[in-house]
Amino acid sequence: MTPDSDWLQMLRDAVTASSQTAVAERLDVSRTTVSLVLAGKYPGKTDRVADRVMRVFGQVKCTHTGQPISLTVCVSYANRRAPLNNPLELSHWRTCLTCPLRPVKGVSK
Structure with missing residues (x-):
């Protein structure tokens, strides 16, 4: 797994543990954004989403x-x-x- 994909795996794991809606609320993004990112169809850069995932789910x-x-x-x-x-x-x-x-x-x- 490359460092760039770590955040995406964290996002997948978080959604698996709860739901897209709950994860979207924690990240303060829309459920649609989470869905599109997970499907690999997000139309823009994913830098901001990646940053939010790392801040929210990348800590213990x-x-x-x-x-x-x-x-x-x-x-x-x-x-x-x-x-x-x-x-x-x-x-x-x-x-x-x-x-x-x-x-x-x-x-x-």
């Missing part, structure tokens, strides 16, 4: 900090080596080990 709530973080930051924390020289970072890393949102290395969709 970090179980360590309680703050929203991007998926890429989450993955980088989860897959790094133990930061033995920094007790605060080590605490965060340990939380990542048991996090239910933890990405599994080597597994792709």
Whole structure:
């Protein structure tokens, strides 16, 4: 999967988990826009839709900090080596080990 298609897969997953109408409301776009983008028939550029999808669905709530973080930051924390020289970072890393949102290395969709 290319980075450009990540947002589209996120959109598909969100619609599968709920509905086009619910996803459109969360993105603050029309249901028709969501439908056309998913069908590959959106007449314009999809940059704005992609940006909204990444802002809304491209974040998770970090179980360590309680703050929203991007998926890429989450993955980088989860897959790094133990930061033995920094007790605060080590605490965060340990939380990542048991996090239910933890990405599994080597597994792709």
